[in-house]
Amino acid sequence: MAYIITKLRRNCRLHWLIFSVILGSLWILVMHGTSEADWDTIYKHSSRSSWLVYRPTAVDGNLDDNPYCSAILQGDTDVLEEAKILTITKDFKRTVQISDEYYINATQDCREFKLSRKYLMFPLSQEEEDFPLAFSIVLHHKVQNFEHLLRAIYAPQNVYCIHVDKKAEASVLAAVSGISSCFPNVFMVSQPVSVVYAAWPRVQADLNCMADLYNVSTTWKYFINLCGQDFPLKTNLEIVRSLQVLKGRNNMESEQMSDGKKERVKSVHQIVDGAIMKTEQAKSPPPFDLPIFSGNAYIVVSRGYVRSVLKDNRIQELITWAKDTYSPDEFLWATIQRIPTVPGSVWPNSKYDTTDINSIARLVKWEWHEGPLGKLEAVYPKCHGTHRNSVCVYGAGDLQWIIQQHHLFANKFDVDTDVIAIQCLEKYLRDKALAQQH
Known part of the structure; x- marks a missing residue:
């Protein structure tokens, strides 16, 4: 009987989700003149299944938009099922996507951009201020992915070198350049290259950023290289403390x-x-x-x-x-x-020898190492998102496992695959970072 009740409850949730999507589409058609305050009222009184979906003025900038992230991080199967369906609906995708043009225009007013996107513009602790870090980020597309990453790792005492592939579309370069121009400690690499997968230019991109970072600041303690589809699993303070424990040693797969x-x-x-x-x-x-x-x-x-x-x-x-x-x-x-x-x-x-699992540099789920819980041959549980080049592109269902790992960063995340996974991980880190001040 309990099983039947659970299935009925789940079916009701899914039917209500479909109704919410249809209703939301009608709202978008007839309420173009609706004010921000009215949208807030609609949002607060919308159904559980319509969270985050229809708030076009938010441009997904608010870190508290998704009230069900805590349930997702705890592995609530009902909420995860709803989230998975939301991520494939066209209206949802359209609502949460941010265009390159948005960034190009928004960064004309840097003060407003940083306020609206909720960047932390001051060190959260003396410990972090005294231990600055250097980052390189290599990307060729998906500016929204990059901007989520930058916001999650940004701190004014750190320095950031951004390498945009010379083959990237002009709008990508313009958008990333605009974002970088809003921060005194974020800069575009001095010598960009045309990156070729599995070839030397991929290394050269990092080398060029290494040289720029080394020359631009003498105070940073550690260098961490990233790509546009990485995301942190730790707060800046947690990263600093992990690196302090190393006492000058490097950490990577070798x-x-x-x-x-x-x-x-x-x-x-x-x-x-x-x-x-x-x-x-x-x-x-x-x-x-x-x-x-x-x-x-x-x-x-x-x-x-x-x-x-x-x-x-x-x-x-x-x-x-x-x-x-x-x-x-x-x-x-x-x-x-x-x-x-x-x-x-x-x-x-x-x-x-150090494996990728034992290092702290990067958590990656390779498809051939995945397996069900309890299978001795499995290195990690099955991917809840999709696979690209045999690598898991994480979904919201991966978060409960991910945040338990010791790695500093994970790859891959993609706003086009599961933006909820990114938003909930970002909210988790922001809440933790602010709580660490006390």
Whole structure:
């Protein structure tokens, strides 16, 4: 009987959700002249299932718009089911999407932009102010994703280098440039490149931001590189405290390279028509007989590590050697991490190997490692969003598990796949950050 009642209740919720979507569409058609106050009244008295859907004047800027985030973070199955249906409705998608033109226009008035988007323009603690961080963010599209990320990690004591792919649409560059211009500690990279997947330019983009960040400020303690579809899992204070515990050590995935991946560095590769191609030419051995380690593109490293990357002659030789390999971002940083003379590095012995799960740099759910609860072969539970290139694009149903992990950031998030996941994670972090002041 309890099961039947639960199913009936759930069906009623879904039917009411469909009714709310239809009703909301009618509101949009007939109420173009409705004031902000009237929309607030409608919003407050709307049904449980219509939360967040019909508030066009909010431009998804208000971090308290979604009153059911706490239920989502606790894994409430009914609310999660409603949220999943909402994310695929056209009216919902249209309401929460922010165009590049919005950012281009809104950033003409930086003061209003920062107020309306609720950026925190002061350090939340002396501890954070005394431990500034440096970030690079590489992106080529989805400005709304980027802006959510920047708002979530922004603090006035930190510095941020933004790299927009030279192939990006003009509106993307204009929107990101506009956002960056509103903050004295956010800047566009001095030398943008045309990024090619799995090829050297992806590394060069980070190197160019590393150099700019190193030169623009002498005070930051750690460098963290991000892409536009990353999102933090910790507040700035939590990130600072995690890095303080490292005591100058770096943290990233760095393991012995598998036989399959060794093929990536055995042959010369070159870019042909915007794609990386393998040639028949064999690669020379790496300089100084360096063992090549496997890792990924995303790292958490000390200022000393960055200084070595930019100025150490041995590392410059390794960089030159790596330029015609396949996916150099997935071995270069990991290999530098195992050079004993590099600040914060660890010894190249296999006992010091660090997997992506054990590092703090980035949480990624690979499709082939997912599995049901209790399956010993599974590294993590199944993805509640979608998959892109075998990587989970997180949905709201992943949040309860995600916030329990020790990683500082996670990948991938996408406003077009599940904006509720981003909004609820952002609200969770903002609430926690403000609570940490007391």
